[in-house]
Amino acid sequence: MKNYEEVVGIDVSKKSLDAYCYQAQVHKEFTNDITGYKSLLKWVLKVTKASKVFYCFENTGYYSLKLALYLSSESIVYVEESPLKIKRSSGIVKEKTDLIDSKLIARYGWLYREELEPSVVKEQSHLELGRLLALRDQLVRNNAGLKGTLKEMKVLLTSPSTDVGCLSLKRSIDYQEKQVKAIEQRIQDIISADASMSKNYELLTSLKGIGLVVACQLIYHTGNFTRFSSWRSFSSYCGTAPFKHESGTSIHRRKQCHYLGDRKMKSLLSMASVSAIQHDSELRLYYNRKLAEGKDKMLAINNVRNKLIARAFAVVKRGTPYVVLQQHAA
Known part of the structure; x- marks a missing residue:
């Protein structure tokens, strides 16, 4: 995105869009429908002299999905970003209006344009x-x-x-x-x-503790295992990956999971872990070993959660169902 000369920040709400051109420093409000999208594109062409423009807006569910689908159908480059990332990059902001939000989104798009990647609508x-x-x-x-x-x-x-x-x-x-x-x-x-999803579903359900809902949620959140490069990245996304907390010589806390993460996915993995401990002899031994080491129950369950995530990514990458090794041991 570094070669783009202008970014249009869009604050998306249920009925309206507030657009702000970062370089041209102009703002206008449009309706959140097809008519508004067409007017937005015409307005941008009119007020900016830039030849390469991309659009940046927050992911607000159904409200932003309509805009994303339209821009994608017109082959227009856009970035749909996490609201939290934009908020954290904005510093201390004491006032909140739709105009200010659109300015902050445009500022984020411009400052981070070299790191951003164009978004693509899911199938x-x-x-x-x-x-x-x-x-x-x-x-x-x-x-x-x-x-x-x-x-x-x-x-x-x-x-x-x-x-x-x-x-x-x-x-x-x-x-x-x-x-x-x-x-x-x-x-x-x-x-x-879908042949690919069907294959991955069969592989995932070969794991003890993973059924219809957890398997489908894994497929959806990982983009059918194309969105994350490794199981550790997905673990961080779910909020199950432990991180260090150290500073200087006085602060040396044990590793902890960050509170930011997909709570729904984390909750489902917790239930899947409890089920896996009951029905998978390997994970049950692993869980009991962690308890014997002095770890509390929730920390041991989190270890099992990460084991399940690692196994899920492994079976999909390998393309073969999971096999319990203990039953083949001599």
Whole structure:
């Protein structure tokens, strides 16, 4: 991106876009729809003399996805960056408006243009997979809440089997469970339709502790294992990689996981680790050995999480299912 002469910082919200040209130092607001995108491109051509321009904006989920899809369809170079990275690079900012945010995004794009890489929209199957996984998670959480409410009502009522409220809750729970199953079936269809994803799914599920949800989440977050160069990079992304904390001669703390990371992925890996400890003899021995060394349970579980991540990347790279070595030992 170092050869570009102008960067347009865009603050994306639900209904509007605030665009700021860093070199031209001009600002204008547009609607967050196709009409607004076309007006934005015409405006940029009008106000800047630069021949090479790229666009920079924060990843805000569905709101920024529409813009990314349009720019990609027009073969326009853009960078979709993490909001946290832009915020941390901005220093101390005491005021917040859409105009200031767009200026800060443009400033970030210009200062880091030599390090930034153009963003690419994920394939349609990956986008749908992500939407379905998020929807499934929401339905499961909603259903857990309904089940908790039903359990409390049953304790209070003398005849819960005939109570209208209990019957209504049961119907809602049954309906949502059917919806979850339908979503899972659609997820499996998406995986099966893509040869590469289907192959990686089979490899991942050969690991004890990794089932449908964890395998699909791994495929989605890693871009089908193309986004991260190594398992250590993905471990850092999830927040399971330990880092040093030292300064001078007085501060020498033990390695700790950073609080920044994908909490959903970290939580799923924790549940997968607990399951793997129960069903995988090698990981169970490994976990018990860490406990015997004096490590607390959460630290030992984190070691198992990293083992699972390493195994997942290994089976995909090798292209063969995981084999438990102990069962072949003499």
